[in-house]
Amino acid sequence: MKAFSVVIILALLAGVFGECTGGPRVDPEGADAVLTPPAVRAAPSAARGHVVLWGGAVISVTPQQRATRIEVLGYPLDSSQRPQARAVPQGRFWVVQPGYLEPLDFIPGRLITVRGEISGVVQGRVGTTNYLYPVVVPSRIYRWPVADTRPRVHFGIGVMFGN
Numbered sequence: 001m002k003a004f005s006v007v008i009i010l011a012l013l014a015g016v017f018g019e020c021t022g023g024p025r026v027d028p029e030g031a032d033a034v035l036t037p038p039a040v041r042a043a044p045s046a047a048r049g050h051v052v053l054w055g056g057a058v059i060s061v062t063p064q065q066r067a068t069r070i071e072v073l074g075y076p077l078d079s080s081q082r083p084q085a086r087a088v089p090q091g092r093f094w095v096v097q098p099g100y101l102e103p104l105d106f107i108p109g110r111l112i113t114v115r116g117e118i119s120g121v122v123q124g125r126v127g128t129t130n131y132l133y134p135v136v137v138p139s140r141i142y143r144w145p146v147a148d149t150r151p152r153v154h155f156g157i158g159v160m161f162g163n
Contacts, residue, residue, distance in 0.1 A: 093134040
């Protein structure tokens, strides 16, 4: 009976910690791991149709008539497919999702990981500078949880009332 209890407890702990450390669980199989936004800008016709797994920080979201465009500042991904926002950026790209995406779900600065197909490049602007944006049509977009920066420990004396 004691061994059974230990097995149950270990299984529960594995489930809890597995959920805490899990990433987007996007299948990297078949994605071109070498293709980066600068490589697509350099050879757009050679990259068209390739599947990529990219990530980065949302810059802006623009709902359009038949699609939603997310502008992303790309970063390399770590082993859990999370964008490494402290690394050197890989350049900007657009994620163009057919249909509507709620812009409040993609606030500026939010980290996302995207699996999708390169449809080409589009001329755009960053400020007053012309810029070639690689365009990804996603099959999967994973929004990383927003970090809670509130302090977890409170010190004080007195009475606290709350709802």
